[in-house]
Amino acid sequence: MGIVDGKVAVVTGGTRGIGYTIVKHFLDQGAKVALCGSKQETVDKALAKLAEEGFHDNVMGICPKLTDADSVQAAFQSVVDRFGRLDVLCNNAGVSSRTALVDYTTEEFESVIDINVIAPFVCSQAAARIMIEQGGHGSIINTSSMVGKYGQPSGSAYPTSKFAVNGLTLSLARELAKYDIRVNAVAPGVTHTDMVDALPESMIKPLIESIPLIQPLECCLCVYPCFACSGADFFVTELL
Numbered sequence: 001m002g003i004v005d006g007k008v009a010v011v012t013g014g015t016r017g018i019g020y021t022i023v024k025h026f027l028d029q030g031a032k033v034a035l036c037g038s039k040q041e042t043v044d045k046a047l048a049k050l051a052e053e054g055f056h057d058n059v060m061g062i063c064p065k066l067t068d069a070d071s072v073q074a075a076f077q078s079v080v081d082r083f084g085r086l087d088v089l090c091n092n093a094g095v096s097s098r099t100a101l102v103d104y105t106t107e108e109f110e111s112v113i114d115i116n117v118i119a120p121f122v123c124s125q126a127a128a129r130i131m132i133e134q135g136g137h138g139s140i141i142n143t144s145s146m147v148g149k150y151g152q153p154s155g156s157a158y159p160t161s162k163f164a165v166n167g168l169t170l171s172l173a174r175e176l177a178k179y180d181i182r183v184n185a186v187a188p189g190v191t192h193t194d195m196v197d198a199l200p201e202s203m204i205k206p207l208i209e210s211i212p213l214i215q216p217l218e219c220c221l222c223v224y225p226c227f228a229c230s231g232a233d234f235f236v237t238e239l240l
């Protein structure tokens, strides 16, 4: 018996990296999961990979436009239609940035804010509406970053977006507590994924030197306590 038996979770950015590992943990621990990706093709590939790894059942794919409220609401409703309810939202999808301040266009800066901040807001709104309609209870987990506490020396849109994720988390934790919907954020350090591999060594080295390099699985385990232990003996909201 898994510790999230019967729970229904949506994981954005679930096609690879940290999100894919979170999806596998949920499935392994008895949840039903909607794996959310940006393209049907990558969603299908991830579902095929999961099947190869033995996760055939209790998983579906969705690919709404995460900044579009109607698109997200329709996709989340399809999860409720298939699995009967929605208990957990993992706002994991994100993009990094490395551009110097003097080279940024407003459009580029906005594109990072869109996926890293507007998308978690839109998805949290859609999920909360469903959770409240169900009578309350639920868990929203946002993915922040260690640079959302300290900043970084280039690509300022990224830490700016993660500071905003922290603010969204702290505010929604207060707003949704009355519905017994817990809102938490995890702030991973450097985790070995495609996102990190695409960044220059000069940006990653100082971060790695300050902490041990960790892998997606370990990062996923740091997400786990936030949502998994929903029994009366465990309660946490607004963890950062």
Ligand code: NAD
Binding pocket: 012, 013, 014, 015, 016, 017, 018, 019, 037, 038, 066, 092, 093, 094, 095, 096, 115, 143, 144, 145, 146, 187, 188, 189, 190, 191, 192, 193, 194, 195, 196
């Ligand atoms: P990744 O690049 O491997 O995965 C990012 C995921 O987000 C992918 O599934 C991608 O398809 C999805 N995504 C990106 N843009 C999207 C869009 N427009 N619409 C829908 N989905 C989109 O990165 P990762 O390292 O697994 O990062 C996952 C989360 O963890 C991100 O929020 C990231 O900021 C955060 N994080 C990562 C690290 C790290 O060291 N890897 C550290 C701290 C925080």
